Amino acid sequence: MPSSTSTSVSSFSHHFYTLLLLSVLLVAFFPGAFHYLSSLPFAYLSAASSPSSTHQPSSDQGPTTTATNTMSWFQKQFSLPPRSRGSYLVTDHVASAVPEIAQYKVGLLNLFVQHTSCALSLNENWDDDVRADMSDALDRIAPEAGPKGQELYRHSAEGADDMPAHIKSALIGASITIPIKDGKLATGTWQGIWYLEFRQVKHTRKVVATIQGEKA
Incomplete structure (x- = not known):
């Protein structure tokens, strides 16, 4: 009877190859999805590190206009x-x-x-x-x-x-x-x-x- 360790390794290999196959199919049919997923962590980090749009300036900076004027x-x-x-x-x-x-x-x-x-x-x-x-x-x-009164143009x-x-x-x-x-x-x-x-x-x-x- 196979040991529990061998069973776990076999199950892990089966799931790994299944996920790999699904990933290949996903990239093949939806090429933009890979770029989106790979860039998602960087976008999250960038948003987290940027200043909040609701940040209020200190009193010595003077008033600011928050409304956006549209054309x-x-x-x-x-x-x-x-x-x-x-x-x-x-x-x-x-x-x-x-x-x-x-x-x-x-x-x-x-x-x-x-x-x-x-x-x-x-x-x-x-x-x-x-x-x-x-x-x-x-x-x-x-x-x-x-x-002398002569015509000058073709179009008349x-x-x-x-x-x-x-x-x-x-x-x-x-x-x-x-x-x-x-x-x-x-x-x-x-x-x-x-x-x-x-x-x-x-x-x-x-x-x-x-x-x-x-x-x-």
Whole structure:
């Protein structure tokens, strides 16, 4: 009759090989499990040794803010007043169309005009002559016809001012971004939002306003 020692050794060997086989199958079918199990003790030790998130500073360190400020997104579409060719100051119109600006302590306002024959810009907000001069300068850069009235462009599907409008739009740009500070647009003293229309016939232009920031 075998001794109890031999029986124990045989039983241990049987269980050892059974566990080894199960381990091989576990790694074969769930390769990520081995990494998780092997890293678990180290993660526990790291968490135990790190300072508690509820640790209170000593009195000589001063107060700390425990609340986490989260970023907020907002977006809407609005229309600009219909205008024929020219440069127009629309800062007040934008502020009226997007009153949500006042809700943000700090952030960015992006304005994007959804058309290819007008533009948005930041420029002089006091002297009307600057806007008139800008329109005249752009007409010289992209005229409707040559000095003798000759055609200059291949594309004229919507009239002589069609292609010049696209050129001017590309030069000025379709969007602007303005910082928000304490619920107001943080523009400079003489800066204003310009809407530049490059077509002779009045058009209603749509603008997408996007705000990213921290609310007050």
